[in-house]
Amino acid sequence: MKTKEHESTDHSQSVSPEFTRRDALTALGAIGALAATPAALGARRGDEPRVRPPLTMEQLGWDQRERRYKLPDLPYAPDALEPHIDAETMRIHHGRHHQGYVNGLNRAMEELAKIRAGDGDAGLIKHWSRELAFHGAGHVNHALFWLTMAPSGRGGGGRPSGELAAQIDRDFGSFDGFATHFKAASNAVEASGWGWLVFEPTSRKLLVMQGEKQQDLTIWGVRPLMGVDVWEHAYYLKYQNRRGDYVDAFMNVINWPMVERLFAHARM
Ligand code: MN3
Secondary structure, X not given: OOOOHHHOOOOOOOOOHHXXXXXXXXXXXXXXXXXXXXXXXXXXXXXXOOOOOOOOHXXXXXXXXXXXXXXXXXXXXXXXXXXXXXXXXXXXXXXXXXXXXXXXXXXXXXXXXXXXXXXXXXXXXXXXXXHHHHHHHHHHHHHHHHHOEOOEOOOEOOOOOHHHHHHHXXXXXXXXXXXXXXXXXXXXXXXXXXXXXXXXXXXXXXXXXXXXOOOEOOOOOOEEEEEEEOOHHHOHHHHOOOHHHHHHHHHHHEOHHHHHHHHHHHOO
8 A cells, every 4th residue: 555655664765845854854853952953954043144154265265274365166167158158268267367366366465464564665555455456356256256157957047936036026027127137237338347136235125237347336235146247358259249149148057046045145
Protein backbone atom coordinates (compact mmCIF):
# COMPACT_ATOMS: atom_id res chain seq x y z
CA MET A 1 0.00 0.00 0.00
CA LYS A 2 1.25 3.43 -0.91
CA THR A 3 1.82 5.52 2.20
CA LYS A 4 1.50 9.27 2.37
CA GLU A 5 4.83 10.98 2.01
CA HIS A 6 4.92 12.30 5.59
CA GLU A 7 4.26 8.80 6.91
CA SER A 8 6.99 7.19 4.87
CA THR A 9 10.08 6.10 6.74
CA ASP A 10 12.21 6.17 3.61
CA HIS A 11 13.33 9.81 3.47
CA SER A 12 15.47 9.25 0.40
CA GLN A 13 12.28 9.00 -1.63
CA SER A 14 10.24 11.97 -2.78
CA VAL A 15 9.30 14.04 0.27
CA SER A 16 7.20 17.14 0.61
CA PRO A 17 8.94 20.49 1.20
CA GLU A 18 7.30 20.66 4.65
CA PHE A 19 8.72 17.29 5.64
CA THR A 20 12.14 18.25 4.36
CA ARG A 21 12.07 21.42 6.44
CA ARG A 22 11.02 19.55 9.60
CA ASP A 23 13.77 17.05 9.01
CA ALA A 24 16.27 19.84 8.58
CA LEU A 25 15.23 21.49 11.85
CA THR A 26 15.51 18.15 13.66
CA ALA A 27 18.95 17.64 12.20
CA LEU A 28 20.01 21.12 13.33
CA GLY A 29 18.86 20.28 16.84
CA ALA A 30 20.92 17.12 16.76
CA ILE A 31 24.02 19.04 15.73
CA GLY A 32 23.69 21.12 18.85
CA ALA A 33 22.02 24.04 20.52
CA LEU A 34 24.40 26.51 18.93
CA ALA A 35 23.41 25.57 15.41
CA ALA A 36 19.74 25.80 16.26
CA THR A 37 19.79 29.35 17.66
CA PRO A 38 17.04 31.62 16.33
CA ALA A 39 19.71 33.42 14.28
CA ALA A 40 20.74 30.19 12.57
CA LEU A 41 17.11 29.61 11.69
CA GLY A 42 16.74 33.07 10.25
CA ALA A 43 14.96 34.80 13.13
CA ARG A 44 15.96 38.21 14.45
CA ARG A 45 17.60 38.19 17.88
CA GLY A 46 18.99 41.38 19.32
CA ASP A 47 21.06 43.12 16.69
CA GLU A 48 21.84 40.00 14.70
CA PRO A 49 20.90 40.39 11.07
CA ARG A 50 17.88 38.51 9.79
CA VAL A 51 19.68 37.71 6.55
CA ARG A 52 23.39 37.00 6.50
CA PRO A 53 25.39 39.32 4.24
CA PRO A 54 25.12 37.73 0.81
CA LEU A 55 28.70 38.43 -0.19
CA THR A 56 31.97 37.45 1.46
CA MET A 57 35.01 39.74 1.77
CA GLU A 58 36.72 37.40 -0.68
CA GLN A 59 33.97 37.96 -3.25
CA LEU A 60 34.08 41.70 -2.61
CA GLY A 61 37.83 41.82 -3.23
CA TRP A 62 39.29 42.52 0.20
CA ASP A 63 42.33 40.59 1.45
CA GLN A 64 41.86 40.48 5.22
CA ARG A 65 45.35 39.09 5.87
CA GLU A 66 47.18 41.67 3.75
CA ARG A 67 44.72 44.44 4.64
CA ARG A 68 44.57 45.42 0.98
CA TYR A 69 42.03 45.31 -1.81
CA LYS A 70 42.57 42.53 -4.31
CA LEU A 71 41.10 41.30 -7.57
CA PRO A 72 38.36 38.76 -6.77
CA ASP A 73 38.22 35.64 -8.93
CA LEU A 74 35.61 35.47 -11.66
CA PRO A 75 32.83 33.18 -10.37
CA TYR A 76 32.77 31.32 -13.74
CA ALA A 77 35.06 30.72 -16.72
CA PRO A 78 35.73 33.72 -19.00
CA ASP A 79 33.78 32.06 -21.82
CA ALA A 80 30.79 31.12 -19.61
CA LEU A 81 28.70 34.11 -20.70
CA GLU A 82 29.12 33.43 -24.43
CA PRO A 83 27.57 34.29 -26.80
CA HIS A 84 26.22 37.33 -24.95
CA ILE A 85 29.56 38.50 -23.60
CA ASP A 86 32.66 37.12 -25.31
CA ALA A 87 35.59 35.45 -23.51
CA GLU A 88 38.25 37.89 -24.75
CA THR A 89 36.29 40.88 -23.45
CA MET A 90 35.83 39.13 -20.09
CA ARG A 91 39.55 38.34 -19.79
CA ILE A 92 40.63 41.89 -20.58
CA HIS A 93 37.85 43.48 -18.56
CA HIS A 94 38.51 41.40 -15.45
CA GLY A 95 42.26 40.88 -15.67
CA ARG A 96 43.34 44.34 -16.82
CA HIS A 97 40.58 46.90 -16.23
CA HIS A 98 39.34 45.61 -12.88
CA GLN A 99 42.92 44.96 -11.78
CA GLY A 100 43.66 48.58 -12.67
CA TYR A 101 40.94 49.82 -10.31
CA VAL A 102 42.27 47.58 -7.53
CA ASN A 103 45.78 48.94 -8.04
CA GLY A 104 44.54 52.54 -8.21
CA LEU A 105 42.51 52.11 -5.02
CA ASN A 106 45.41 50.59 -3.06
CA ARG A 107 47.72 53.34 -4.35
CA ALA A 108 45.31 56.10 -3.27
CA MET A 109 45.01 54.54 0.20
CA GLU A 110 48.80 54.39 0.52
CA GLU A 111 49.38 57.95 -0.67
CA LEU A 112 46.71 59.33 1.69
CA ALA A 113 48.30 57.40 4.58
CA LYS A 114 51.69 58.92 3.71
CA ILE A 115 50.21 62.41 3.73
CA ARG A 116 48.63 61.75 7.15
CA ALA A 117 52.03 60.60 8.39
CA GLY A 118 53.63 63.85 7.21
CA ASP A 119 55.51 62.00 4.49
CA GLY A 120 53.62 63.25 1.44
CA ASP A 121 52.43 66.37 -0.35
CA ALA A 122 49.35 67.68 1.46
CA GLY A 123 48.59 69.73 -1.65
CA LEU A 124 47.72 66.47 -3.39
CA ILE A 125 44.87 65.58 -1.00
CA LYS A 126 42.35 66.62 -3.65
CA HIS A 127 44.03 64.52 -6.32
CA TRP A 128 44.25 61.38 -4.17
CA SER A 129 40.72 61.84 -2.86
CA ARG A 130 39.44 61.86 -6.44
CA GLU A 131 41.55 58.79 -7.20
CA LEU A 132 40.13 57.07 -4.11
CA ALA A 133 36.53 57.71 -5.22
CA PHE A 134 37.08 56.74 -8.86
CA HIS A 135 39.09 53.58 -8.31
CA GLY A 136 37.18 52.61 -5.15
CA ALA A 137 33.86 52.81 -6.96
CA GLY A 138 35.39 51.07 -9.98
CA HIS A 139 36.49 48.18 -7.76
CA VAL A 140 33.15 47.80 -5.96
CA ASN A 141 31.14 48.15 -9.17
CA HIS A 142 33.10 45.44 -10.96
CA ALA A 143 33.11 43.02 -7.99
CA LEU A 144 29.32 43.29 -7.99
CA PHE A 145 29.12 43.13 -11.79
CA TRP A 146 30.78 39.69 -12.02
CA LEU A 147 28.58 38.29 -9.26
CA THR A 148 25.30 39.56 -10.65
CA MET A 149 25.85 37.80 -13.96
CA ALA A 150 25.60 34.06 -14.59
CA PRO A 151 25.59 31.87 -17.69
CA SER A 152 22.34 32.17 -19.61
CA GLY A 153 19.94 29.38 -18.59
CA ARG A 154 22.20 28.38 -15.66
CA GLY A 155 21.13 31.07 -13.20
CA GLY A 156 21.38 33.89 -15.73
CA GLY A 157 18.53 35.58 -17.57
CA GLY A 158 14.81 35.07 -17.16
CA ARG A 159 12.97 37.10 -14.57
CA PRO A 160 13.23 37.65 -10.82
CA SER A 161 10.80 35.96 -8.46
CA GLY A 162 9.42 36.44 -4.96
CA GLU A 163 9.70 39.74 -3.09
CA LEU A 164 11.93 41.35 -5.72
CA ALA A 165 9.48 40.55 -8.52
CA ALA A 166 6.63 41.98 -6.42
CA GLN A 167 8.51 45.20 -5.68
CA ILE A 168 9.54 45.59 -9.34
CA ASP A 169 5.84 45.36 -10.22
CA ARG A 170 4.96 47.96 -7.56
CA ASP A 171 7.70 50.44 -8.47
CA PHE A 172 7.89 50.03 -12.26
CA GLY A 173 4.40 48.77 -13.11
CA SER A 174 5.70 45.47 -14.47
CA PHE A 175 8.92 43.63 -15.26
CA ASP A 176 8.66 44.86 -18.85
CA GLY A 177 8.27 48.41 -17.55
CA PHE A 178 11.45 47.96 -15.51
CA ALA A 179 13.37 46.36 -18.41
CA THR A 180 12.40 49.13 -20.82
CA HIS A 181 13.44 51.84 -18.34
CA PHE A 182 16.69 50.06 -17.36
CA LYS A 183 17.78 49.46 -20.95
CA ALA A 184 16.93 53.00 -22.08
CA ALA A 185 18.78 54.55 -19.13
CA SER A 186 21.81 52.31 -19.75
CA ASN A 187 21.86 53.09 -23.47
CA ALA A 188 21.69 56.82 -22.78
CA VAL A 189 24.55 57.07 -20.26
CA GLU A 190 26.74 59.91 -21.48
CA ALA A 191 30.22 58.63 -22.39
CA SER A 192 31.41 55.97 -19.88
CA GLY A 193 29.34 54.66 -17.00
CA TRP A 194 26.72 52.23 -15.75
CA GLY A 195 23.03 51.52 -15.66
CA TRP A 196 21.94 50.49 -12.16
CA LEU A 197 19.02 48.96 -10.32
CA VAL A 198 19.26 50.23 -6.74
CA PHE A 199 17.25 50.16 -3.50
CA GLU A 200 16.73 53.59 -1.93
CA PRO A 201 16.28 52.98 1.81
CA THR A 202 14.47 56.22 2.74
CA SER A 203 11.58 55.73 0.32
CA ARG A 204 12.15 51.95 0.34
CA LYS A 205 11.74 52.04 -3.42
CA LEU A 206 13.65 50.50 -6.26
CA LEU A 207 15.16 53.05 -8.64
CA VAL A 208 16.89 52.87 -11.99
CA MET A 209 19.89 55.20 -12.05
CA GLN A 210 22.62 56.15 -14.46
CA GLY A 211 26.19 56.26 -13.20
CA GLU A 212 28.73 58.33 -15.08
CA LYS A 213 32.38 57.24 -14.90
CA GLN A 214 32.44 54.88 -11.90
CA GLN A 215 30.92 57.08 -9.21
CA ASP A 216 29.00 60.12 -10.44
CA LEU A 217 25.24 60.78 -10.28
CA THR A 218 24.41 58.50 -7.34
CA ILE A 219 22.20 59.18 -4.31
CA TRP A 220 24.04 58.69 -1.01
CA GLY A 221 22.96 55.55 0.79
CA VAL A 222 21.38 53.66 -2.09
CA ARG A 223 22.18 49.95 -2.19
CA PRO A 224 23.31 48.79 -5.62
CA LEU A 225 21.56 45.56 -6.60
CA MET A 226 22.57 45.07 -10.22
CA GLY A 227 24.34 47.12 -12.83
CA VAL A 228 25.44 46.93 -16.43
CA ASP A 229 28.87 48.32 -17.31
CA VAL A 230 28.44 50.45 -20.43
CA TRP A 231 32.04 51.61 -20.74
CA GLU A 232 33.22 50.71 -24.23
CA HIS A 233 35.76 48.28 -22.74
CA ALA A 234 32.77 46.16 -21.65
CA TYR A 235 31.46 45.57 -25.18
CA TYR A 236 33.49 47.13 -27.98
CA LEU A 237 35.33 43.99 -29.18
CA LYS A 238 32.08 42.21 -29.95
CA TYR A 239 29.53 44.99 -30.39
CA GLN A 240 31.65 48.00 -31.48
CA ASN A 241 29.38 51.06 -31.15
CA ARG A 242 26.16 49.01 -30.80
CA ARG A 243 25.68 49.55 -27.07
CA GLY A 244 21.96 48.80 -27.32
CA ASP A 245 22.65 45.31 -28.68
CA TYR A 246 25.05 44.68 -25.81
CA VAL A 247 22.52 45.86 -23.20
CA ASP A 248 19.85 43.64 -24.79
CA ALA A 249 22.25 40.68 -24.58
CA PHE A 250 23.16 41.55 -20.98
CA MET A 251 19.53 40.93 -19.97
CA ASN A 252 20.16 37.23 -20.78
CA VAL A 253 22.91 36.87 -18.18
CA ILE A 254 21.50 38.75 -15.17
CA ASN A 255 21.88 36.51 -12.11
CA TRP A 256 18.43 37.22 -10.63
CA PRO A 257 18.80 34.77 -7.71
CA MET A 258 21.87 36.76 -6.58
CA VAL A 259 20.05 40.07 -7.11
CA GLU A 260 17.21 38.70 -4.97
CA ARG A 261 19.68 37.89 -2.17
CA LEU A 262 21.17 41.40 -2.36
CA PHE A 263 17.64 42.87 -2.29
CA ALA A 264 16.69 40.82 0.79
CA HIS A 265 19.79 42.12 2.57
CA ALA A 266 19.27 45.73 1.43
CA ARG A 267 15.73 45.77 2.86
CA MET A 268 16.75 44.73 6.38
MN1 MN3 B 1 34.37 48.07 -16.66
